Amino acid sequence: MTASTLTPPHSGTPAAPKRPGVALALICVAMFMLMLDMTIVAVALPDIQADLHADLGDLQWVVDAYTLPLAALLLTAATLGDRFGRRRLFSAGMAIFTIGSLACALAVNPLMLNGMRALQGIGAAMLFGTAMPIMGHAYPDLKARAKAIGAFGGTLAGATAVGPLLGGLIVDNAGWQWIFAINVPIGVLAFIGARVGLAESKAETPRSVDVAGTALLTISLAALVFGLIRGQSEGWGSGLIVGAFVVAALALAAFLVRSARAEQPMVDLELFRRPGFVAIGVTGFIVAGTLVAATNYVGLYFVNTLGYTPFEAGLRFLPLTVTSFVAAPVFAQLNHRIPILFTITGSMLAVTVGLWWASRIDATSDWTALAPGFVLAGIGLGASSAILSNAALASVEPDRAGMATGVVNTLRQVGTAAGVAALGALFAARTGSRIASDVAPAHLPEAKLGVLQDAIASGAGRLVAGEAPPQLRGQLTHAAVDSTAYGIHTILLVAAVISAVATAVVAALLARAHRTA
DSSP: OOGGGSSOOOSSSOSSOSOHHHHHHHHHHHHHHHHHHHHGGGGTHHHHHHHHTOOHHHHHHHHHHHHHHHHHHHHHHHHHHHHHOHHHHHHHHHHHHHHHHHHHHTOOSHHHHHHHHHHHHHHHHHHHHHHHHHHHHHOOSHHHHHHHHHHHHHHHHHHHHHHHHHHHHHHHHHOTTHHHHTHHHHHHHHHHHHHHHOOOOOOSSOOOOOHHHHHHHHHHHHHHHHHHHHHHHHOTTSHHHHHHHHHHHHHHHHHHHHHHHOSSOSSOGGGGGOHHHHHHHHHHHHHIIIIIHHHHHHHHIIIIISOOOHHHHHHHTHHHHHHHHHHHHHHHHHTTTSOHHHHHHHHHHHHHHHHHHHTOOOTTOOGGGTHHHHHHHHHHHHHHHHHHHHHHHHTSOGGGHHHHHHHHHHHHHHHHHHHHHHHHHHHHHHHHHHHHHHTGGGOOOHHHHHHHHHHHHTTOGGGGGTTSOHHHHHHHHHHHHHHHHHHHHHHHHHHHHHHHHHHHHHHHHHHHHHHHO
C-alpha cells in the first residue's frame, strides 16, 4: 500500500466526489464481505468435511487458500490501483471475488473449493488494497475522513463478531454452500454501485509495480504453508517436505535481497529498522497466528466432538467475538491517552492469558471451560485491532504511512496462514498419538488403528465411533473425545507460550523505541 493510502491523492482527478457516502457504503460492504469470509468458515468446516470427504489438510487449505493470496497481493494491489485507477481495480476485485464465491458454492470436491477460495483471495486483495485510497479521495477533509475510518473499523469488527454466528445460522438452515453463495447478489449490486457511484482516482506519482518481489513472496508463502500442511502425512524428513521448506527459505531470501536493492520495492525494509514498527508488526502477526488461527480448530471441536450444531457452535464463540467487538472502540479512545507501550503490550498479555486459560480443557470439559479464556483473549483481539493501524501510522513519517499500514495488514494475513498450517500440524500429531494410547487395550489391527488415527487427526471427533462395533463404541467415543480435547489443549497451550514470548519481545522493542524517541 502506498503513501496515498491514507493521504489525499494529488492527481488530475476532482478534489472529492460529490457523493462520498456512496464510496463509504461500498467500501464497508466490500470489507464486510471479505472479512466475513475469513471468520464465517470456522463453524462450516465440519459440514464441508463431511460433504466433500475432506481431510484436515483440505480444511486447512479452505482457510489458507484465501489468506495466502490476500497476504501476498495486498501491497501490489494498492500500487496497481494507484497506477491504473482505484475504481477500476476495486470493480475488478469485486467481480473476481463474486465469481469466486459462486464457484465455491458449486464446488464438488476439496480441490475445486480451495482453488476457488484462492480466486476469492485474489479479489479480496484488490478490494482491501484499494479501500483506504478510495476513502482518502472521497474524504479529503481530515475530520470527515476520521469519522469514515471509524465506520470502516466498525465494519471490520462487526464482521469478525457476527461471522461464526451467521455462518452457523446459514449452515444449519441452508447448507455450507450458502456461506459463499450469499456473496453473489451482494457482490453484483456492489459491482454496479462501484461502476456508477465511485469517482475514479489515481496517484500523481504512483510507485512502480514490483512484479518480481510479488512473485517471490507468493512462492515463499505457498511453499512454507504447503510444507506445514503436508508435513504430518508425508513425513517431516521426506524429500517433498524438506524441498518445500528449502524453496520457501530461498524465495524469502531472494525477496529480501530484491527489496533491499530495488528502487521501489514491494516492501520498504527500512521500516524494520525501527523497533516500534517491528513491535507493531510482530503483534499483528502473532495475534493472527495464534488466537485467530486456533479458532478454526475450536470450531471443529465444538461440532464434531462436543456435538453442537454449527449455529450452536457460533453462539459459543460469542464470548470471544462480542468482547472483541466491544473492546475495539474502547481502546481506540484510550489510544490517544495511554502510551502504546502499555496498550499494545497489554493487548498481547490479554491474548496470552486468555489462550492459557482456554487451554485448560480435558475430556470432561464442556464449552464453558473455554469461555473465560475467550473473554480475556477477546479483549486483547479487540484492543490490538483498534490500536495497530494508528500505531503504525504514528511510527513513521506521513509519506510512509500507506506502506506501514499495508505491511502490518499483510503480516496479519501471513500470521493467519502460517498459524493455521502450523497449529494444524501440531493438532494432527498430538491427537493421532493420543488416540493410539487411548485405544491400546482394544488391540486394534494396525490397519484399523491407522484409519482411526487419520480420522481423529482430521478433527472428526466422536464421529469416528459411529461405524464401530457396538462393543467398542463406548470406548472409542471416550478415546475420541479425550484425544481431541488433548489436541485442542495442546495447540492453545503452545499458542499461549508463543504469545508470551512475543509479548516480552514486543515490550522490549516498544521500550527501546520509547527511549530513543
